[in-house]
Amino acid sequence: MIKIGITGNIGSGKTTVSKVFALLGVPVFYADTAAKEVMVKDAELMEGLVKLFGKESYLEDGVLNRKYIASKVFNNPDELAKLNALVHPAVFRAFDNWAVAYADVPYTLKEAALMFESDSYKMCDYTIVVTAPLEMRLQRVVGRDHITREEALARDARQMNEEEKIRLADYRIWNDDSRLVIPQVLELHQQFLKLAAGK
Ligand SMILES: CC(C)(COP(=O)(O)OP(=O)(O)OC[C@H]1O[C@@H](n2cnc3c(N)ncnc32)[C@H](O)[C@@H]1O)[C@@H](O)C(=O)NCCC(=O)NCCS
Numbered sequence: 030m031i032k033i034g035i036t037g038n039i040g041s042g043k044t045t046v047s048k049v050f051a052l053l054g055v056p057v058f059y060a061d062t063a064a065k066e067v068m069v070k071d072a073e074l075m076e077g078l079v080k081l082f083g084k085e086s087y088l089e090d091g092v093l094n095r096k097y098i099a100s101k102v103f104n105n106p107d108e109l110a111k112l113n114a115l116v117h118p119a120v121f122r123a124f125d126n127w128a129v130a131y132a133d134v135p136y137t138l139k140e141a142a143l144m145f146e147s148d149s150y151k152m153c154d155y156t157i158v159v160t161a162p163l164e165m166r167l168q169r170v171v172g173r174d175h176i177t178r179e180e181a182l183a184r185d186a187r188q189m190n191e192e193e194k195i196r197l198a199d200y201r202i203w204n205d206d207s208r209l210v211i212p213q214v215l216e217l218h219q220q221f222l223k224l225a226a227g228k
Protein backbone atom coordinates (compact mmCIF):
# COMPACT_ATOMS: atom_id res chain seq x y z
CA MET A 30 0.00 0.00 0.00
CA ILE A 31 1.34 3.42 -0.83
CA LYS A 32 0.49 6.50 1.22
CA ILE A 33 -0.51 9.70 -0.54
CA GLY A 34 -0.69 12.98 1.40
CA ILE A 35 -3.05 15.72 0.27
CA THR A 36 -2.77 19.27 1.55
CA GLY A 37 -3.50 22.89 0.67
CA ASN A 38 -4.01 26.16 2.45
CA ILE A 39 -7.21 27.05 4.24
CA GLY A 40 -10.21 26.94 1.87
CA SER A 41 -8.24 25.41 -1.01
CA GLY A 42 -10.76 22.58 -1.16
CA LYS A 43 -8.57 19.70 0.03
CA THR A 44 -11.45 18.09 1.95
CA THR A 45 -13.78 18.42 -1.04
CA VAL A 46 -11.16 16.91 -3.38
CA SER A 47 -10.44 14.13 -0.86
CA LYS A 48 -14.13 13.22 -0.92
CA VAL A 49 -13.85 12.62 -4.68
CA PHE A 50 -11.01 10.14 -4.04
CA ALA A 51 -13.19 8.56 -1.34
CA LEU A 52 -15.98 8.11 -3.90
CA LEU A 53 -13.50 6.10 -5.98
CA GLY A 54 -13.08 3.75 -3.02
CA VAL A 55 -9.82 5.21 -1.69
CA PRO A 56 -9.60 5.11 2.13
CA VAL A 57 -9.12 8.69 3.38
CA PHE A 58 -7.76 9.78 6.77
CA TYR A 59 -8.89 13.32 7.67
CA ALA A 60 -6.29 14.82 10.05
CA ASP A 61 -8.48 17.80 11.10
CA THR A 62 -11.20 15.38 12.19
CA ALA A 63 -8.71 13.05 13.86
CA ALA A 64 -7.21 16.02 15.74
CA LYS A 65 -10.61 16.92 17.16
CA GLU A 66 -11.24 13.30 18.12
CA VAL A 67 -7.98 12.85 20.02
CA MET A 68 -8.59 16.18 21.77
CA VAL A 69 -11.71 14.73 23.42
CA LYS A 70 -10.51 11.13 23.87
CA ASP A 71 -6.80 11.10 24.75
CA ALA A 72 -6.70 11.70 28.52
CA GLU A 73 -3.06 12.83 28.61
CA LEU A 74 -3.60 15.26 25.76
CA MET A 75 -6.78 16.62 27.36
CA GLU A 76 -4.89 17.23 30.60
CA GLY A 77 -2.18 19.03 28.63
CA LEU A 78 -4.75 21.25 26.93
CA VAL A 79 -6.36 22.21 30.22
CA LYS A 80 -2.93 23.01 31.66
CA LEU A 81 -2.16 25.15 28.63
CA PHE A 82 -5.43 27.02 28.10
CA GLY A 83 -7.47 26.39 31.26
CA LYS A 84 -10.74 24.62 31.97
CA GLU A 85 -12.53 26.74 29.35
CA SER A 86 -10.93 24.44 26.76
CA TYR A 87 -13.92 22.16 27.28
CA LEU A 88 -17.60 22.99 27.57
CA GLU A 89 -19.58 21.49 30.45
CA ASP A 90 -20.51 18.34 28.52
CA GLY A 91 -16.86 17.62 27.61
CA VAL A 92 -17.21 19.08 24.13
CA LEU A 93 -14.07 20.78 22.79
CA ASN A 94 -14.46 24.56 22.97
CA ARG A 95 -13.12 25.16 19.47
CA LYS A 96 -13.95 28.85 19.33
CA TYR A 97 -12.17 29.50 22.62
CA ILE A 98 -9.02 27.58 21.62
CA ALA A 99 -9.02 29.21 18.17
CA SER A 100 -9.21 32.64 19.84
CA LYS A 101 -6.14 31.75 21.95
CA VAL A 102 -3.88 30.46 19.20
CA PHE A 103 -4.39 31.88 15.73
CA ASN A 104 -3.13 35.35 16.68
CA ASN A 105 -0.41 34.00 18.93
CA PRO A 106 2.30 31.91 17.20
CA ASP A 107 3.87 30.78 20.50
CA GLU A 108 0.60 29.43 21.85
CA LEU A 109 -0.17 27.82 18.47
CA ALA A 110 3.22 26.08 18.50
CA LYS A 111 2.43 24.69 21.98
CA LEU A 112 -0.97 23.45 20.82
CA ASN A 113 0.57 21.84 17.72
CA ALA A 114 3.26 20.16 19.82
CA LEU A 115 0.56 18.60 21.99
CA VAL A 116 -1.89 17.56 19.28
CA HIS A 117 0.24 16.52 16.29
CA PRO A 118 2.03 13.51 17.84
CA ALA A 119 -1.38 12.10 18.87
CA VAL A 120 -2.68 12.59 15.30
CA PHE A 121 0.42 10.84 13.89
CA ARG A 122 -0.27 7.87 16.17
CA ALA A 123 -3.94 7.84 15.11
CA PHE A 124 -2.84 7.76 11.46
CA ASP A 125 -0.45 4.85 12.04
CA ASN A 126 -3.19 2.87 13.80
CA TRP A 127 -5.71 3.71 11.09
CA ALA A 128 -3.37 2.69 8.25
CA VAL A 129 -2.88 -0.84 9.64
CA ALA A 130 -6.37 -1.85 8.47
CA TYR A 131 -5.58 -0.89 4.87
CA ALA A 132 -2.36 -2.82 4.26
CA ASP A 133 -3.96 -4.61 1.28
CA VAL A 134 -5.40 -1.65 -0.65
CA PRO A 135 -3.37 -0.06 -3.52
CA TYR A 136 -3.17 3.31 -1.81
CA THR A 137 -4.58 5.47 0.98
CA LEU A 138 -4.95 9.24 1.21
CA LYS A 139 -4.04 11.38 4.23
CA GLU A 140 -5.69 14.79 4.18
CA ALA A 141 -3.89 17.32 6.38
CA ALA A 142 -3.78 21.11 6.41
CA LEU A 143 -0.27 21.13 7.85
CA MET A 144 1.33 18.33 5.85
CA PHE A 145 4.59 20.24 5.22
CA GLU A 146 4.55 22.46 8.33
CA SER A 147 4.28 19.46 10.65
CA ASP A 148 6.56 17.04 8.78
CA SER A 149 3.68 14.63 8.27
CA TYR A 150 4.65 14.48 4.58
CA LYS A 151 7.53 12.26 5.74
CA MET A 152 4.96 9.53 6.46
CA CYS A 153 3.73 9.69 2.85
CA ASP A 154 5.22 8.30 -0.36
CA TYR A 155 3.84 11.12 -2.52
CA THR A 156 2.06 14.41 -1.89
CA ILE A 157 -0.60 16.46 -3.65
CA VAL A 158 -1.27 20.16 -3.11
CA VAL A 159 -4.71 21.61 -3.87
CA THR A 160 -4.50 25.25 -4.93
CA ALA A 161 -6.75 28.28 -5.33
CA PRO A 162 -6.07 32.02 -5.04
CA LEU A 163 -6.27 33.62 -1.58
CA GLU A 164 -9.41 35.69 -2.28
CA MET A 165 -11.29 32.64 -3.55
CA ARG A 166 -10.17 30.61 -0.54
CA LEU A 167 -11.28 33.32 1.89
CA GLN A 168 -14.67 33.63 0.23
CA ARG A 169 -15.16 29.86 0.44
CA VAL A 170 -14.26 29.67 4.11
CA VAL A 171 -16.51 32.60 5.01
CA GLY A 172 -19.23 31.01 2.83
CA ARG A 173 -18.88 27.82 4.85
CA ASP A 174 -19.78 30.15 7.70
CA HIS A 175 -17.74 28.94 10.61
CA ILE A 176 -15.17 31.74 10.73
CA THR A 177 -14.91 35.37 9.60
CA ARG A 178 -12.67 36.65 6.80
CA GLU A 179 -10.22 38.10 9.38
CA GLU A 180 -10.11 34.82 11.28
CA ALA A 181 -9.47 32.92 8.04
CA LEU A 182 -6.70 35.37 7.11
CA ALA A 183 -5.09 34.90 10.53
CA ARG A 184 -5.07 31.12 10.01
CA ASP A 185 -3.68 31.42 6.50
CA ALA A 186 -0.88 33.60 7.88
CA ARG A 187 0.10 30.72 10.21
CA GLN A 188 0.44 28.32 7.27
CA MET A 189 3.31 27.90 4.83
CA ASN A 190 2.54 29.91 1.70
CA GLU A 191 1.00 28.19 -1.28
CA GLU A 192 3.95 28.79 -3.61
CA GLU A 193 6.26 26.89 -1.31
CA LYS A 194 3.78 24.01 -1.03
CA ILE A 195 3.60 23.84 -4.84
CA ARG A 196 7.39 23.49 -4.91
CA LEU A 197 7.42 20.77 -2.26
CA ALA A 198 4.49 18.67 -3.50
CA ASP A 199 4.78 15.93 -6.13
CA TYR A 200 1.40 16.68 -7.70
CA ARG A 201 -0.96 19.63 -7.92
CA ILE A 202 -4.73 19.86 -8.27
CA TRP A 203 -6.08 23.21 -9.47
CA ASN A 204 -9.36 23.98 -7.66
CA ASP A 205 -9.79 27.54 -8.91
CA ASP A 206 -12.33 27.08 -11.71
CA SER A 207 -9.50 27.15 -14.32
CA ARG A 208 -9.99 23.42 -14.90
CA LEU A 209 -12.40 20.71 -13.85
CA VAL A 210 -11.52 18.89 -10.63
CA ILE A 211 -12.91 15.43 -11.31
CA PRO A 212 -10.77 14.73 -14.44
CA GLN A 213 -7.67 15.80 -12.47
CA VAL A 214 -8.57 13.38 -9.68
CA LEU A 215 -9.26 10.56 -12.15
CA GLU A 216 -5.88 11.08 -13.81
CA LEU A 217 -4.01 10.99 -10.50
CA HIS A 218 -6.04 7.98 -9.36
CA GLN A 219 -4.85 6.06 -12.45
CA GLN A 220 -1.26 7.13 -11.81
CA PHE A 221 -1.39 6.03 -8.17
CA LEU A 222 -2.88 2.66 -9.12
CA LYS A 223 0.00 2.17 -11.58
CA LEU A 224 2.56 3.24 -8.97
CA ALA A 225 1.03 0.85 -6.44
CA ALA A 226 1.06 -2.02 -8.95
CA GLY A 227 4.77 -1.40 -9.62
CA LYS A 228 5.71 -1.40 -5.96
C1 LIG B 1 -8.07 25.46 17.14
C2 LIG B 1 -9.13 24.47 16.68
C3 LIG B 1 -9.80 23.81 17.89
C4 LIG B 1 -10.20 25.25 15.87
O1 LIG B 1 -11.18 24.35 15.36
P1 LIG B 1 -12.07 24.73 14.06
O2 LIG B 1 -13.20 23.74 14.01
O3 LIG B 1 -12.42 26.16 14.11
O4 LIG B 1 -11.13 24.52 12.81
P2 LIG B 1 -10.62 23.17 12.09
O5 LIG B 1 -9.85 22.34 13.04
O6 LIG B 1 -11.75 22.50 11.37
O7 LIG B 1 -9.58 23.73 11.04
C5 LIG B 1 -10.03 24.45 9.89
C6 LIG B 1 -8.82 24.95 9.17
O8 LIG B 1 -8.08 25.88 10.01
C7 LIG B 1 -6.71 25.74 9.72
N1 LIG B 1 -5.96 25.26 10.92
C8 LIG B 1 -6.36 24.38 11.88
N2 LIG B 1 -5.38 24.14 12.76
C9 LIG B 1 -4.33 24.89 12.35
C10 LIG B 1 -3.02 25.07 12.84
N3 LIG B 1 -2.61 24.41 13.94
N4 LIG B 1 -2.21 25.91 12.16
C11 LIG B 1 -2.61 26.57 11.05
N5 LIG B 1 -3.85 26.44 10.53
C12 LIG B 1 -4.68 25.60 11.17
C13 LIG B 1 -6.61 24.68 8.60
O9 LIG B 1 -6.67 25.27 7.33
C14 LIG B 1 -7.82 23.84 8.84
O10 LIG B 1 -8.18 23.05 7.73
C15 LIG B 1 -8.53 23.38 15.75
O11 LIG B 1 -8.20 23.93 14.50
C16 LIG B 1 -7.30 22.72 16.35
O12 LIG B 1 -7.39 22.04 17.33
N6 LIG B 1 -6.14 22.93 15.71
C17 LIG B 1 -4.88 22.36 16.20
C18 LIG B 1 -4.69 20.98 15.68
C19 LIG B 1 -4.31 21.01 14.24
O13 LIG B 1 -3.19 21.39 13.89
N7 LIG B 1 -5.25 20.59 13.36
C20 LIG B 1 -5.03 20.62 11.95
C21 LIG B 1 -4.25 19.50 11.36
S1 LIG B 1 -3.85 18.14 12.37
Ligand SMILES: Nc1ncnc2c1ncn2[C@@H]1O[C@H](COP(=O)(O)OP(=O)(O)OP(=O)(O)O)[C@@H](O)[C@H]1O
Pocket residue numbers: 037038039040041042043044045046061142169170172173204205206
Ligand atom coordinates in the same frame (compact mmCIF):
# COMPACT_ATOMS: atom_id res chain seq x y z
N1 LIG C 1 -14.43 24.18 -6.76
C1 LIG C 1 -15.23 24.67 -5.81
N2 LIG C 1 -16.26 25.48 -6.13
C2 LIG C 1 -17.07 25.99 -5.19
N3 LIG C 1 -16.96 25.75 -3.87
C3 LIG C 1 -15.96 24.95 -3.47
C4 LIG C 1 -15.03 24.37 -4.41
N4 LIG C 1 -14.13 23.63 -3.72
C5 LIG C 1 -14.48 23.75 -2.41
N5 LIG C 1 -15.58 24.53 -2.28
C6 LIG C 1 -16.24 24.90 -0.99
O1 LIG C 1 -15.32 25.72 -0.28
C7 LIG C 1 -15.36 25.42 1.11
C8 LIG C 1 -13.96 25.00 1.56
O2 LIG C 1 -13.66 23.74 0.97
P1 LIG C 1 -12.98 22.59 1.82
O3 LIG C 1 -13.63 22.47 3.14
O4 LIG C 1 -12.89 21.38 0.95
O5 LIG C 1 -11.54 23.26 1.94
P2 LIG C 1 -10.33 22.87 2.88
O6 LIG C 1 -9.11 23.13 2.09
O7 LIG C 1 -10.52 21.49 3.40
O8 LIG C 1 -10.53 23.96 4.02
P3 LIG C 1 -9.99 24.03 5.54
O9 LIG C 1 -8.53 24.22 5.47
O10 LIG C 1 -10.68 25.22 6.10
O11 LIG C 1 -10.42 22.76 6.21
C9 LIG C 1 -16.41 24.34 1.31
O12 LIG C 1 -17.63 24.94 1.69
C10 LIG C 1 -16.52 23.71 -0.10
O13 LIG C 1 -17.80 23.17 -0.32
